[in-house]
Amino acid sequence: MLLVLLAVLGLTASSPCIAAPLGDNVSDLQPVFTGFTRNKLLLISFDGFRWDYDRDVETPYLDKMAQDGVKAAYVTPAFLTITSPSHFTMLTGRHIENHGVIHNIWFNTTTQEKKQYYMTQFVDSYWDNGSLPIWITAQRQGLKAGSLHFPGTAATYKGETVRVRQVEPRFYDHSNETDWRLNIDKVIGEWFHQQDLDFVSLYFGEPDLAGHSFGPDSPERREMVQQVDRTIGYIRDKIQDHGLTDRLNIIITADHGMSTVLRGGLVEEIILSKIPGFSFRDIQFQLLDYGPVGMLLPKEGMLEKVYQALKGAHPHLHVYKKEEVPARLHYSKHPRLLPIILIADPGYIVNGLLPLNSNKGEHGFDNEVMDMKAFFRAVGPDFQKNLMVDPFDMVDVYPLMCHLLGINPEINDGKLHNTKHMLVPKENTGGNNEIPKKNTQMEVVIGLSAAIGFLVLLFIITTSYNMWKRTKA
């Protein structure tokens, strides 16, 4: 019996886990239990806030935020650089050809039906086609998530919705600063403070509208950027008022930028109906007049004719068969994409019958065009202070958010490596991957210590008993 005990003790003592000084191991592991606190996260999108919009306007609150946190040179949105697809990339970390929300417009090529941006919010199948937004992933891992006006908020994903949500009414005024403040009061005061949510996404429809209506270089756009700046000041004050400054990280970004549309006889506009050899009679379904990108489904047997007529017809129109779209744009693989894809150069838009689009500013262009780049700022307990970082891609924001929330991400196209340097270095900060591993290690240490203790006790008792027996004998 004694020999067996000694053999067991010898074996365990030679295992590397026990051989290391126990005290060191425990102190090494302690931060896991006491140091990891999951901070809350607020993701804010200001639609169409171009990367350089703070250069020609006084923005004291944005400047203060950059001092207190991180500012990226810019972030490259996904292509197509428009609202619903780009926001869904923010929420999933997937390129658009992978998440399938390929346009602001929902369409059915058989019935010819089209739904505009707002009505598309309620078509579940349009959003729920394989990629889960971060709200659902967070909820499945025990966190509380909310969303206000963010594209995709109204939809149901695999039977689940974001549990705390507010969808804007149909004819909502997206520019009203008073409403903005009421929405902020709700998110900070009610959702984060009273209801203790862990993650909220919050959407503002400006300065996109000002950029479209008046152009990115207009005084109206500059005024709207000042409204955004005041709003950022208001948000940070509210967070302070509710004692959340040290527990809440904020990421502020945008879905795309904005570029001036060239018109008024300065340039030859792209109007498909005027192109020789092209006829709408050869087209079964078209998605045109929505800015710089158009899509066509030719009638059966007409693909080659339509393609040949359009290719090279205008010096600023790029005509691709779906599979020819440059791989870097990640806009060719999804079955919802139509067989012919038309992409205009900056300043141009793709018109069908007539030039109906009267916007002074547009987006949707190639995501390598500087005017399409979006801004990115972050501040909070997990972010470094006064740090300027190099550009990265929008898909990289999703793994960063999952890391901050300590949740396991879904399959995505981003890399945490590209954004992690923005964070305060901590040995065991965030990342669910690390926590269970360390916990397991700790459990092994505790378990083995208990086993050794038990064996030592058993050894003492057995020895004492034998000695007592011998004494008695």
Ligand SMILES: [Zn+2]
């Ligand atoms: Zn947008």
